[in-house]
Amino acid sequence: MTTAPLLTCENLNxxxxxxxxxxxxxIDIRPGETVGLVGESGSGKTTIGRAILGxxxxxxxxxxxxxxxxxxxxxxxxxxxxxxxxxVFQDPYSSLNPAMTVEETLIEPMVYRGLxxxxxxxxxxxxxxxxxxxxxxxxxxxxxxxxxxxxQRVAIARALALSPRLVICDEPVSALDLxxxxxVMDLFIDIQNRTGVAYLFVSHDLAVVRHISHxxxxxxxxxxxxxGNCDQVTSNPKHxxxxxxxxxAPVADPARQALRRxxxxxxxxxx
Amino acid sequence: MSDLVNNDxxxxxxxxxxxxxxxxxxxxxxxxxxxxLCVVLIAILAPLIAPQDPTAVQIFKVNAPWDAEFLLGGxxxxxxxxxxxxxxxxxTLLGALIVVGVSSTLxxxxxxxxxxxxxxxxxxxxxxxxxxxxxxAIIVLLAFHQVLGSSIYYSMAVFGILLTPGFFRxxxxxxxxxxxxxxxxxxxxxxxxxxxxxxxxxxxxVRPPLVIQVSIVAGIAIIIQAGLEFLGLGDSQVPTWGGMLxxxxxxxxxxxxAVWWPGLAISLTVASFVLLANAVRDTLQxxxxxxxxxxxxxSPVSQDGDAADSADxxxxxxxxxxxxxxxxxxxxxxxxxxxxxxRGEILGIVGESGSGKSQTAFAILGLLASGGTVLxxxxxxxxxxxxxxxxxxxxxxxxxxxxxxxxxxxxNLDPSFKIGFQLMEPMRTVLGLxxxxxxxxxxxxxxxxxxxxxxxxxxxxxxxxxxGMAQRxxxxxxxxxxxxxxxxxxxxxxxxxxxxxEILKLLRNLQSELGMSVIMVTHNFGVVADLCDRVAVMQQGxxxxxxxxxxxxxxxxxxxxxxxxxCVLEDSPVxxxxxxxxxxxx
Numbered sequence: 001m002t003t004a005p006l007l008t009c010e011n012l013n014x015x016x017x018x019x020x021x022x023x024x025x026x027i028d029i030r031p032g033e034t035v036g037l038v039g040e041s042g043s044g045k046t047t048i049g050r051a052i053l054g055x056x057x058x059x060x061x062x063x064x065x066x067x068x069x070x071x072x073x074x075x076x077x078x079x080x081x082x083x084x085x086x087x088v089f090q091d092p093y094s095s096l097n098p099a100m101t102v103e104e105t106l107i108e109p110m111v112y113r114g115l116x117x118x119x120x121x122x123x124x125x126x127x128x129x130x131x132x133x134x135x136x137x138x139x140x141x142x143x144x145x146x147x148x149x150x151x152q153r154v155a156i157a158r159a160l161a162l163s164p165r166l167v168i169c170d171e172p173v174s175a176l177d178l179x180x181x182x183x184v185m186d187l188f189i190d191i192q193n194r195t196g197v198a199y200l201f202v203s204h205d206l207a208v209v210r211h212i213s214h215x216x217x218x219x220x221x222x223x224x225x226x227x228g229n230c231d232q233v234t235s236n237p238k239h240x241x242x243x244x245x246x247x248x249a250p251v252a253d254p255a256r257q258a259l260r261r262x263x264x265x266x267x268x269x270x271x
Numbered sequence: 272m273s274d275l276v277n278n279d280x281x282x283x284x285x286x287x288x289x290x291x292x293x294x295x296x297x298x299x300x301x302x303x304x305x306x307x308l309c310v311v312l313i314a315i316l317a318p319l320i321a322p323q324d325p326t327a328v329q330i331f332k333v334n335a336p337w338d339a340e341f342l343l344g345g346x347x348x349x350x351x352x353x354x355x356x357x358x359x360x361x362x363t364l365l366g367a368l369i370v371v372g373v374s375s376t377l378x379x380x381x382x383x384x385x386x387x388x389x390x391x392x393x394x395x396x397x398x399x400x401x402x403x404x405x406x407x408a409i410i411v412l413l414a415f416h417q418v419l420g421s422s423i424y425y426s427m428a429v430f431g432i433l434l435t436p437g438f439f440r441x442x443x444x445x446x447x448x449x450x451x452x453x454x455x456x457x458x459x460x461x462x463x464x465x466x467x468x469x470x471x472x473x474x475x476x477v478r479p480p481l482v483i484q485v486s487i488v489a490g491i492a493i494i495i496q497a498g499l500e501f502l503g504l505g506d507s508q509v510p511t512w513g514g515m516l517x518x519x520x521x522x523x524x525x526x527x528x529a530v531w532w533p534g535l536a537i538s539l540t541v542a543s544f545v546l547l548a549n550a551v552r553d554t555l556q557x558x559x560x561x562x563x564x565x566x567x568x569x570s571p572v573s574q575d576g577d578a579a580d581s582a583d584x585x586x587x588x589x590x591x592x593x594x595x596x597x598x599x600x601x602x603x604x605x606x607x608x609x610x611x612x613x614r615g616e617i618l619g620i621v622g623e624s625g626s627g628k629s630q631t632a633f634a635i636l637g638l639l640a641s642g643g644t645v646l647x648x649x650x651x652x653x654x655x656x657x658x659x660x661x662x663x664x665x666x667x668x669x670x671x672x673x674x675x676x677x678x679x680x681x682x683n684l685d686p687s688f689k690i691g692f693q694l695m696e697p698m699r700t701v702l703g704l705x706x707x708x709x710x711x712x713x714x715x716x717x718x719x720x721x722x723x724x725x726x727x728x729x730x731x732x733x734x735x736x737x738x739g740m741a742q743r744x745x746x747x748x749x750x751x752x753x754x755x756x757x758x759x760x761x762x763x764x765x766x767x768x769x770x771x772x773e774i775l776k777l778l779r780n781l782q783s784e785l786g787m788s789v790i791m792v793t794h795n796f797g798v799v800a801d802l803c804d805r806v807a808v809m810q811q812g813x814x815x816x817x818x819x820x821x822x823x824x825x826x827x828x829x830x831x832x833x834x835x836x837x838c839v840l841e842d843s844p845v846x847x848x849x850x851x852x853x854x855x856x857x
Contacts, residue, residue, distance in 0.1 A: 003850040030848070030850065032850060032851035040769065040770075041738075041767055053460050055459050055460060075459055075460050075461070076462050076464050076465075078462065083462055086460060087457065089456065089457065090453070091453055094452045095452075095453035095454050095456075096454055097458075097475070098476060099476045099478075100472075108461065109461035109462065109463070112461070113461070113462055148624075155457070162461065162462075177623040178623060178794065178838045178839065179834065179838045180623075181838070181840075182837075182838035185840070204767065204768065206768075207840045210845065211840045213845075213846070214845075214847075215848075245768065245769065247772075248768045248769040248771065248772040249768050249772075250771075250772070250775070250795070250797030250800060250801040251797050251800060251841055252796035252799070252824060252839045252841065254801075254820050257797065257801050261776075265776070
């Protein structure tokens with residue numbers, strides 16, 4: 001099965017001053033696919049996402065989206081299909097403008113990009129809210145009236161407003177409660193199955209990434225140490241760091257966790 | 272679940288109340304707005320409502336007392352004071368408008384650009400602002416008055432430029448604080464241009480403080496303008512409040528009342544602008560808690576019937592209820608919570624946000640946020656009800672018997688002191704150790720919590736160490752007094768998963784070594800399974816289920832526990848990739 005990739009990052013390097021935060025990172029994402037990007041804080045996973053979105057710097061390397069070179073092109077200068085890369089960010093509290101209603105937030109990109117007349121955009125808001133399972137009366141409310149999970153649904157609706165082909169999801173469920181997290185994850189999967197959108201799903205949580213991804217890339221100190229099929233990377237990792245990462249996360253079962261703990265300590269002692 | 276809870280609080284908040292309506296509901300705000308509105312109307316309608324021509328001179332009315340024709344009497348040149356007062360409002364408001372217009376336009380524009388782009392533009396604007404602020408305003412105004420001629424409006428425009436730095440700095444700092452918010456990133460990703468982001472997203476969020484600044488600047492402008500006119504600047508043909516003040520002052524011994532009217536007009540108008548600013552500020556801060564005290568119902572004497580006194584039990588919580596004032600009643604965040612902690616046991620308290628797990632921990636520590644009160648129930652530590660203890664006894668207990676490890680290690684270390692000093696200080700005050708003893712003990716503890724180079728950490732500032740190391744330092748501080756009970760509130764939530772594994776291992780080792788009891792507050796079932804002997808599951812302030820860890824995970828009894836466990840994403844089946852048929856997109 002060879003599907004041409006939707007997005008390719010080739011040997012991406014990013015430096016902030018003397019800090020080399022991304023080192024020769026290469027990944028590709030196929031249409032309708034979820035690529036999970038796991039790593040600990042400071043591993044450079046957010047930097048890749050921001051480079052693809054065009055809101056972060058690229059020192060060297062190439063980002064190609066659907067045949068177009070979009071390396072270092074700011075979102076406002078992206079045209080055609082390259083404009084169909086959207087984002088959902090981690091913190092649902094700071095990712096929505098507190099002074100704008102949900103409807104204003106959703107309409108703005110559609111109207112500004114000239115995709116819809118204001119009247120049509122308003123009609124589409126109802127459809128978008130429906131897609132993320134929010135009631136229609138949410139349109140005229142302000143972000144502060146919603147819980148974290150509901151805000152994240154608004155953020156997802158905003159990403160969907162421009163009919164994206166790729167959504168960069170930067171830790172979108174990390175700030176949410178367990179039960180809310182599960183429902184938002186299901187929503188992501190459901191939207192992907194319906195629309196064929198691709199995700200780059202950035203998270204520090206291997207279990208979350210395993211749940212949604214087709215392929216998984218593991219990052220450490222700016223490098224991709226392992227990139228492969230989800231099952232292989234998350235059940236039978238080859239790289240010692242991935243093995244450590246996998247065993248470090250405690251599981252909700254005291255007996256199994258005791259075994260894993262021993263395995264983790266053996267691995268730590270060996271390294 | 273939390274969706275519903277938060278949603279509830281959201282609906283109670285004054286949702287779509289506009290700022291204007293809220294300000295008018297404030298009595299002072301309404302009165303100030305009324306006065307300002309009256310002055311504005313008087314200024315606009317001056318030719319219609321003034322009984323006399325303000326410049327017409329009647330020789331017999333010089334310094335005359337009030338009569339039917341001149342309602343407030345005549346001034347030093349025999350002109351009607353009331354009519355001059357009415358026309359003076361025009362000149363005063365126009366002057367204030369010029370000052371506000373010039374300073375806010377220039378200052379806000381420069382502040383938006385400087386704050387959003389930072390870099391060179393910001394540096395240049397800041398230099399200009401510093402330069403303007405260094406200028407002595409009155410002298411500059413007098414100099415410009417000599418050059419520009421008699422119209423007070425030129426002077427007011429110059430004064431507006433002098434006040435620009437106030438607007439610039441305020442706007443710049445507000446913009447800098449929202450520039451890195453994720454919604455600005457989201458707007459950029461949507462493809463919005465910078466100017467649109469600045470006007471739609473940035474300006475909209477920073478507007479309210481600017482409204483306050485406008486009101487205050489208007490007040491200042493009126494005072495300065497009156498002051499300049501009082502000094503004799505401005506066109507003598509135009510009736511002004513400052514000019515009338517000067518006239519009244521000159522005739523103070525002949526007609527003492529004349530000075531009252533312009534003085535009253537100036538004071539009232541300026542006070543109204545300042546009060547309006549205060550009202551706007553109060554409205555913006557409205558959601559902060561009021562300092563009002565609520566009465567606590569006397570708690571029923573706790574029944575000691577159950578085995579709370581058993582020597583094996585170190586902590587016994589019975590029917591605990593914790594509330595925070597909400598208007599004129601208590602909002603209970605914890606209720607009917609009862610549990611025991613045995614000696615040497617690790618109890619996990621697990622729940623989602625808003626479940627009351629942290630509030631329960633803080634109630635035991637006696638560290639509830641301001642307003643938080645134990646409404647009912649008892650917390651017995653080694654048989655003593657700590658809720659009955661006074662502040663000092665409670666404090667002593669926290670230092671020596673009950674220790675605490677917080678969630679955010681970094682924000683619990685003071686950035687301006689070395690770590691060694693922060694560790695030694697409590698040991699010297701609580702345990703009474705000498706400086707040398709405390710130092711030796713601190714170094715020993717730092718080694719004990721697994722820091723590879725204790726001396727280096729001892730001499731480091733908090734910003735020089737990682738989050739995992741900071742948490743080890745706080746754990747070292749917590750065990751420095753050999754506590755019998757350690758309360759850890761999400762101690763690994765802010766840490767990376769590999770660091771979390773190490774901190775959990777450290778806690779487990781320390782617990783078995785020191786034989787202390789631990790209460791572990793967490794939202795993570797994995798952490799509970801790793802560490803805890805028993806588990807309490809909390810939901811909306813209540814304990815729904817409490818059981819031995821093995822039993823709770825294997826056979827949860829309550830639906831809520833089952834639901835939470837089912838949400839744990841573990842070993843979920845891997846999704847198979849299928850390329851979209853229609854070539855992608857929708």
